[in-house]
Amino acid sequence: MRDSxxxxxxxxxxxxxxxxxxxxxxxxxxxxxxxxxDAEVVPISLSSPVPSTLDLYLLGGGEDGAQVLAADFxxxxxxxRRAAAAGTPVFGVCAGLQILGTRFHxxxxxxxxxxxxxxxxxxxxxxxxxxxxxxxxxxxxxxxxGFENHQGETTRGPDSAPLGRVVRGTGNGDGTExxxxxxxxxxxxxxxxxxxxxxxxxxxxxxxxxHPPKPLELSEVEVLRAERLSARRSR
Ligand code: GLN
Numbered sequence: 001m002r003d004s005x006x007x008x009x010x011x012x013x014x015x016x017x018x019x020x021x022x023x024x025x026x027x028x029x030x031x032x033x034x035x036x037x038d039a040e041v042v043p044i045s046l047s048s049p050v051p052s053t054l055d056l057y058l059l060g061g062g063e064d065g066a067q068v069l070a071a072d073f074x075x076x077x078x079x080x081r082r083a084a085a086a087g088t089p090v091f092g093v094c095a096g097l098q099i100l101g102t103r104f105h106x107x108x109x110x111x112x113x114x115x116x117x118x119x120x121x122x123x124x125x126x127x128x129x130x131x132x133x134x135x136x137x138x139x140x141x142x143x144x145x146g147f148e149n150h151q152g153e154t155t156r157g158p159d160s161a162p163l164g165r166v167v168r169g170t171g172n173g174d175g176t177e178x179x180x181x182x183x184x185x186x187x188x189x190x191x192x193x194x195x196x197x198x199x200x201x202x203x204x205x206x207x208x209x210x211h212p213p214k215p216l217e218l219s220e221v222e223v224l225r226a227e228r229l230s231a232r233r234s235r
Contacts, residue, residue: 146189
Protein backbone atom coordinates (compact mmCIF):
# COMPACT_ATOMS: atom_id res chain seq x y z
CA MET A 1 0.00 0.00 0.00
CA ARG A 2 1.13 3.57 -0.68
CA ASP A 3 1.92 5.68 2.38
CA SER A 4 0.74 8.91 0.74
CA UNK A 5 -2.65 10.14 -0.42
CA UNK A 6 -3.60 9.26 -4.01
CA UNK A 7 -4.59 12.52 -5.76
CA UNK A 8 -7.11 12.16 -8.59
CA UNK A 9 -7.21 15.12 -10.98
CA UNK A 10 -10.69 15.92 -12.29
CA UNK A 11 -10.11 18.16 -15.30
CA UNK A 12 -12.48 21.02 -16.10
CA UNK A 13 -15.70 19.63 -14.55
CA UNK A 14 -17.44 22.95 -15.31
CA UNK A 15 -17.15 22.32 -19.08
CA UNK A 16 -16.64 18.52 -19.24
CA UNK A 17 -19.36 17.60 -16.74
CA UNK A 18 -22.45 17.49 -18.97
CA UNK A 19 -22.85 13.70 -18.97
CA UNK A 20 -22.13 12.99 -15.29
CA UNK A 21 -18.61 11.69 -15.93
CA UNK A 22 -17.29 13.58 -12.88
CA UNK A 23 -18.68 10.57 -10.99
CA UNK A 24 -15.65 8.60 -12.24
CA UNK A 25 -13.50 10.58 -9.81
CA UNK A 26 -15.79 9.71 -6.88
CA UNK A 27 -15.74 6.03 -7.87
CA UNK A 28 -11.92 5.84 -7.93
CA UNK A 29 -11.66 7.76 -4.66
CA UNK A 30 -14.14 5.46 -2.88
CA UNK A 31 -12.63 2.26 -4.27
CA UNK A 32 -9.27 3.35 -2.81
CA UNK A 33 -10.71 4.47 0.54
CA UNK A 34 -12.71 1.24 0.96
CA UNK A 35 -9.36 -0.58 0.69
CA UNK A 36 -7.78 1.62 3.36
CA UNK A 37 -5.87 3.88 0.95
CA ASP A 38 -6.15 7.66 1.48
CA ALA A 39 -7.36 9.40 -1.66
CA GLU A 40 -8.74 12.76 -2.69
CA VAL A 41 -10.27 14.35 -5.78
CA VAL A 42 -8.50 17.48 -7.02
CA PRO A 43 -10.83 19.48 -9.32
CA ILE A 44 -8.93 21.59 -11.87
CA SER A 45 -10.91 24.48 -13.35
CA LEU A 46 -10.36 26.77 -16.32
CA SER A 47 -8.93 29.36 -13.90
CA SER A 48 -6.36 26.97 -12.29
CA PRO A 49 -2.94 25.86 -13.45
CA VAL A 50 -2.81 22.16 -14.42
CA PRO A 51 -0.35 20.42 -12.07
CA SER A 52 1.79 17.65 -13.57
CA THR A 53 2.22 15.91 -10.19
CA LEU A 54 -1.17 14.23 -9.63
CA ASP A 55 -1.52 10.43 -9.66
CA LEU A 56 -4.23 10.14 -12.33
CA TYR A 57 -6.22 12.52 -14.56
CA LEU A 58 -9.85 12.30 -15.71
CA LEU A 59 -11.66 14.10 -18.55
CA GLY A 60 -15.42 13.81 -19.12
CA GLY A 61 -17.75 14.40 -22.04
CA GLY A 62 -19.14 17.74 -23.12
CA GLU A 63 -20.83 19.69 -25.88
CA ASP A 64 -18.91 20.69 -29.01
CA GLY A 65 -18.16 24.28 -27.93
CA ALA A 66 -17.08 23.20 -24.45
CA GLN A 67 -14.85 20.56 -26.01
CA VAL A 68 -12.98 23.14 -28.14
CA LEU A 69 -12.55 25.40 -25.09
CA ALA A 70 -11.19 22.49 -23.03
CA ALA A 71 -8.82 21.33 -25.80
CA ASP A 72 -7.39 24.85 -26.27
CA PHE A 73 -6.90 25.22 -22.50
CA UNK A 74 -5.25 21.81 -22.01
CA UNK A 75 -2.89 22.26 -24.98
CA UNK A 76 -1.71 25.62 -23.62
CA UNK A 77 -1.44 24.43 -19.98
CA UNK A 78 1.01 21.53 -20.75
CA UNK A 79 0.76 19.92 -17.24
CA UNK A 80 -1.41 17.05 -18.45
CA ARG A 81 0.92 16.23 -21.34
CA ARG A 82 3.96 16.31 -19.04
CA ALA A 83 2.25 13.96 -16.57
CA ALA A 84 1.22 11.55 -19.33
CA ALA A 85 4.75 11.56 -20.77
CA ALA A 86 5.95 10.39 -17.33
CA GLY A 87 3.50 7.45 -17.46
CA THR A 88 0.73 8.87 -15.25
CA PRO A 89 -2.65 7.29 -16.14
CA VAL A 90 -5.18 9.43 -18.02
CA PHE A 91 -8.82 8.45 -18.65
CA GLY A 92 -11.02 10.43 -21.05
CA VAL A 93 -14.68 9.92 -21.96
CA CYS A 94 -16.24 10.94 -25.30
CA ALA A 95 -15.24 14.61 -25.71
CA GLY A 96 -12.37 13.63 -23.41
CA LEU A 97 -11.37 10.80 -25.77
CA GLN A 98 -11.53 13.15 -28.75
CA ILE A 99 -9.39 15.79 -26.96
CA LEU A 100 -6.77 13.15 -26.06
CA GLY A 101 -6.47 12.24 -29.77
CA THR A 102 -4.36 14.06 -32.31
CA ARG A 103 -7.17 15.96 -34.09
CA PHE A 104 -10.92 16.36 -34.09
CA HIS A 105 -13.07 17.93 -36.77
CA UNK A 106 -15.97 19.78 -35.17
CA UNK A 107 -19.51 20.07 -36.50
CA UNK A 108 -18.46 23.73 -37.02
CA UNK A 109 -16.38 22.39 -39.94
CA UNK A 110 -13.12 23.41 -38.27
CA UNK A 111 -10.21 21.06 -37.58
CA UNK A 112 -8.94 21.32 -33.99
CA UNK A 113 -5.70 19.96 -32.55
CA UNK A 114 -5.97 17.53 -29.67
CA UNK A 115 -3.27 16.64 -27.16
CA UNK A 116 -1.81 13.77 -29.19
CA UNK A 117 -1.82 11.36 -26.22
CA UNK A 118 -3.87 8.86 -28.25
CA UNK A 119 -3.25 8.00 -31.89
CA UNK A 120 -6.82 8.80 -32.94
CA UNK A 121 -8.65 11.36 -35.05
CA UNK A 122 -12.36 12.20 -34.97
CA UNK A 123 -14.77 13.58 -37.56
CA UNK A 124 -18.56 14.01 -37.45
CA UNK A 125 -20.62 10.99 -38.53
CA UNK A 126 -23.82 11.38 -40.57
CA UNK A 127 -25.93 10.29 -37.55
CA UNK A 128 -25.60 10.88 -33.83
CA UNK A 129 -25.05 7.68 -31.81
CA UNK A 130 -27.41 7.62 -28.82
CA UNK A 131 -27.72 4.17 -27.27
CA UNK A 132 -26.62 1.73 -24.65
CA UNK A 133 -23.12 0.59 -25.62
CA UNK A 134 -21.71 -2.86 -24.82
CA UNK A 135 -18.19 -3.89 -25.77
CA UNK A 136 -15.95 -6.87 -25.27
CA UNK A 137 -12.73 -5.52 -23.69
CA UNK A 138 -9.20 -6.37 -24.75
CA UNK A 139 -7.53 -5.90 -21.33
CA UNK A 140 -9.83 -7.91 -18.98
CA UNK A 141 -12.82 -10.27 -19.17
CA UNK A 142 -15.92 -8.46 -17.82
CA UNK A 143 -18.03 -6.91 -20.66
CA UNK A 144 -17.93 -3.11 -20.85
CA UNK A 145 -21.28 -1.38 -20.38
CA GLY A 146 -22.32 2.27 -20.63
CA PHE A 147 -24.35 4.66 -22.72
CA GLU A 148 -23.15 6.70 -25.66
CA ASN A 149 -24.30 10.08 -26.96
CA HIS A 150 -22.01 11.49 -29.64
CA GLN A 151 -21.74 12.59 -33.24
CA GLY A 152 -18.01 11.95 -33.51
CA GLU A 153 -16.60 8.94 -35.37
CA THR A 154 -13.07 8.04 -34.31
CA THR A 155 -10.31 6.40 -36.35
CA ARG A 156 -7.35 4.92 -34.51
CA GLY A 157 -3.82 4.96 -35.88
CA PRO A 158 -1.27 2.17 -35.29
CA ASP A 159 -0.06 3.58 -31.95
CA SER A 160 -3.42 3.08 -30.21
CA ALA A 161 -5.13 -0.25 -29.56
CA PRO A 162 -8.92 -0.45 -29.16
CA LEU A 163 -10.28 -0.63 -25.59
CA GLY A 164 -12.78 -3.21 -26.83
CA ARG A 165 -14.87 -4.62 -29.69
CA VAL A 166 -18.44 -3.34 -30.01
CA VAL A 167 -21.16 -5.87 -29.16
CA ARG A 168 -24.11 -3.40 -29.13
CA GLY A 169 -24.10 0.26 -30.15
CA THR A 170 -21.63 2.29 -32.20
CA GLY A 171 -18.45 3.13 -30.25
CA ASN A 172 -15.73 4.47 -32.58
CA GLY A 173 -17.89 3.67 -35.62
CA ASP A 174 -15.71 0.89 -37.10
CA GLY A 175 -16.63 -1.97 -34.77
CA THR A 176 -14.10 -0.97 -32.15
CA GLU A 177 -14.65 0.99 -28.97
CA UNK A 178 -12.22 3.47 -27.43
CA UNK A 179 -8.45 3.73 -27.66
CA UNK A 180 -5.49 2.83 -25.46
CA UNK A 181 -1.86 3.94 -25.66
CA UNK A 182 0.30 3.04 -22.69
CA UNK A 183 -1.53 4.30 -19.60
CA UNK A 184 -3.87 6.61 -21.55
CA UNK A 185 -7.42 5.33 -22.17
CA UNK A 186 -10.24 6.96 -24.11
CA UNK A 187 -13.79 5.60 -24.34
CA UNK A 188 -17.29 6.52 -25.52
CA UNK A 189 -18.80 4.94 -22.39
CA UNK A 190 -20.76 7.23 -20.07
CA UNK A 191 -22.52 5.84 -17.02
CA UNK A 192 -20.29 6.95 -15.29
CA UNK A 193 -18.10 4.29 -16.94
CA UNK A 194 -16.13 3.47 -13.79
CA UNK A 195 -19.33 2.97 -11.75
CA UNK A 196 -20.63 0.52 -14.34
CA UNK A 197 -17.27 -1.17 -14.98
CA UNK A 198 -15.32 -1.90 -11.80
CA UNK A 199 -12.72 -3.91 -13.75
CA UNK A 200 -11.87 -0.76 -15.73
CA UNK A 201 -11.67 1.29 -12.51
CA UNK A 202 -9.32 -1.28 -10.98
CA UNK A 203 -7.15 -1.43 -14.12
CA UNK A 204 -6.54 2.32 -13.75
CA UNK A 205 -5.91 1.89 -10.02
CA UNK A 206 -3.43 -0.94 -10.65
CA UNK A 207 -1.43 1.50 -12.79
CA UNK A 208 -1.57 4.12 -10.02
CA UNK A 209 -0.63 1.72 -7.21
CA UNK A 210 1.88 -0.35 -9.18
CA HIS A 211 0.04 -3.60 -8.33
CA PRO A 212 -3.52 -4.96 -8.68
CA PRO A 213 -5.78 -3.60 -5.91
CA LYS A 214 -7.21 -6.23 -3.58
CA PRO A 215 -10.67 -7.58 -4.55
CA LEU A 216 -13.73 -5.56 -3.52
CA GLU A 217 -17.12 -7.31 -3.38
CA LEU A 218 -19.94 -4.83 -4.11
CA SER A 219 -23.17 -6.69 -4.80
CA GLU A 220 -24.97 -3.43 -5.82
CA VAL A 221 -22.55 -3.00 -8.71
CA GLU A 222 -23.20 -6.54 -9.95
CA VAL A 223 -26.98 -5.90 -9.80
CA LEU A 224 -26.52 -2.64 -11.74
CA ARG A 225 -24.37 -4.35 -14.37
CA ALA A 226 -26.76 -7.27 -14.84
CA GLU A 227 -29.73 -4.90 -15.13
CA ARG A 228 -28.03 -2.65 -17.70
CA LEU A 229 -26.62 -5.52 -19.79
CA SER A 230 -29.99 -7.30 -19.95
CA ALA A 231 -31.91 -4.03 -20.57
CA ARG A 232 -29.93 -3.46 -23.75
CA ARG A 233 -30.28 -7.06 -24.95
CA SER A 234 -34.07 -7.16 -24.56
CA ARG A 235 -34.69 -4.20 -26.89
N1 GLN B 1 -19.23 16.71 -28.81
C1 GLN B 1 -18.76 15.39 -29.00
C2 GLN B 1 -19.56 14.56 -29.99
O1 GLN B 1 -20.74 14.78 -30.19
C3 GLN B 1 -18.68 14.70 -27.65
C4 GLN B 1 -20.02 14.41 -27.03
C5 GLN B 1 -19.89 13.82 -25.65
O2 GLN B 1 -18.94 14.11 -24.95
N2 GLN B 1 -20.87 13.04 -25.23
O3 GLN B 1 -19.00 13.66 -30.59
